[in-house]
Amino acid sequence: MEDSFAEQAALLSEGGVDFIHVETMVHPKEMRAALRGVRMGAPGLAVAVSVTCRAATDSFKTTMGFPLDAMLAVAKEEGASGVGANCMLTPAAMAPLIAKIVAKVDVPVFAKPTVAPDGGAPLYPDEFGEGVAELFALGARAVGGCCGTAARDIDCAVRRVARGYA
Numbered sequence: 798m799e800d801s802f803a804e805q806a807a808l809l810s811e812g813g814v815d816f817i818h819v820e821t822m823v824h825p826k827e828m829r830a831a832l833r834g835v836r837m838g839a840p841g842l843a844v845a846v847s848v849t850c851r852a853a854t855d856s857f858k859t860t861m862g863f864p865l866d867a868m869l870a871v872a873k874e875e876g877a878s879g880v881g882a883n884c885m886l887t888p889a890a891m892a893p894l895i896a897k898i899v900a901k902v903d904v905p906v907f908a909k910p911t912v913a914p915d916g917g918a919p920l921y922p923d924e925f926g927e928g929v930a931e932l933f934a935l936g937a938r939a940v941g942g943c944c945g946t947a948a949r950d951i952d953c954a955v956r957r958v959a960r961g962y963a
């Protein structure tokens with residue numbers, strides 16, 4: 798698996814990307830292979846990883862059932878340049894997860910929530926934008942949108958964040 802990540806990272810590096818972001822990590826071994834592979838294939842590039850967790854208030858687990866702490870431990874051991882969460886959760890549902898990650902790591906944290914909760918109706922762009930501002934307020938350094946997020950959602954989020962947040 799490491800070789801596959803290395804090969805992709807090398808090609809992306811040759812193509813001129815500024816950094817690598819490996820998303821939707823749900824297994825500690827997969828994350829370790831990703832970080833080692835990217836370092837091997839693109840040693841000069843920063844590499845960030847993000848986990849995909851189920852909704853929870855405290856004990857977050859990946860969609861494969863691995864505890865958040867186990868994932869963060871691998872990210873730290875393998876020297877991830879950034880850590881975050883993506884997919885599955887709306888900004889509001891992702892907020893406690895991001896707060897937890899911010900409290901536990903000393904690298905930049907980012908969030909890529911979804912606009913539609915699992916099986917539920919999509920948020921209005923204003924709601925998404927409000928949630929994005931909350932994620933920044935919690936300490937996320939970059940926020941984007943995962944599956945289902947459209948240009949209007951990002952546009953709303955940009956305008957909301959431009960008004961400031963605390």
Ligand SMILES: [Zn+2]
Pocket residue numbers: 883884885911943944
């Ligand atoms: Zn997604």
